[in-house]
Amino acid sequence: MTFSLRKLVLVAAFGALATGxxxxxxxxxxxxxxxxxxxPVEVQADQLSVNNADGTAxxxxxxxxxxxxxxxxxxxxxxxxxxDGKSIDQLLATGGVTISNLADAAExxxxxxxxxxxxxxxxxxxxxxxxxxxxxxxxxxxxxxxGTGTMEGRVSTTFVPGGN
Numbered sequence: 001m002t003f004s005l006r007k008l009v010l011v012a013a014f015g016a017l018a019t020g021x022x023x024x025x026x027x028x029x030x031x032x033x034x035x036x037x038x039x040p041v042e043v044q045a046d047q048l049s050v051n052n053a054d055g056t057a058x059x060x061x062x063x064x065x066x067x068x069x070x071x072x073x074x075x076x077x078x079x080x081x082x083x084d085g086k087s088i089d090q091l092l093a094t095g096g097v098t099i100s101n102l103a104d105a106a107e108x109x110x111x112x113x114x115x116x117x118x119x120x121x122x123x124x125x126x127x128x129x130x131x132x133x134x135x136x137x138x139x140x141x142x143x144x145x146x147g148t149g150t151m152e153g154r155v156s157t158t159f160v161p162g163g164n
Contacts, residue, residue: 035101035144037118039068041088043077055081065091070101070144072111090114097122099142104130106140118145126151134158 046061057079065072075095082089091113099106099120109124120142127136128151138153 035070035118036068037115037144041091041115042066043079045077055085057081063093065093068101070099072113073098074111088115104128106142108140119143 043059043063043065045059045063047059049058049060051057058076059079060076063072063074063077065074065077072091072093074093074097076093078092078094079088080090080092081087091111093111093113094109097108097111099111099122106122106126106128108122108126111120111122113120120140122140122142123138125136126138126140127134128140128149135151135155135157137151137155140149140151142149
């Protein structure tokens with residue numbers, strides 16, 4: 001079952017008051033992060049290194065990846081190509097990763113975006129902001145096709161009373 005962030009925040013707040021602890025996992029709606037994963041992927045960076053032997057390319061320095069309205073920024077992005085050598089299979093972003101789309105944004109240490117499935121897994125001190133609300137954890141899995149996600153690992157949230 002997927003909750004809207006507004007409902008999740010209220011449930012988490014009341015649950016914390018009742019139990020004195022935060023949830024270990026939370027499901028949230030990511031309407032702003034819903035994405036057409038068939039759109040072209042554009043990459044800008046300071047440097048590019050290509051390895052034809054293992055089918056990878058590494059973009060480094062101020063990397064910005066765009067697909068439709070979604071943007072991924074990171075220090076480095078490794079592109080893994082599919083078996084055909086032309087299609088992109090995965091993007092592995094490291095070094096202060098930020099993913100944004102419209103009003104939603106998520107930050108983490110690392111992210112893996114599997115293009116075909118539309119799944120992004122962000123790990124390491126993850127922070128998701130949706131307007132004035134925020135939710136934090138250690139792992140965020142986003143399904144870009146469905147616009148949903150799950151935050152795991154000592155989940156905590158902040159909300160603005162009357163603003164959600």
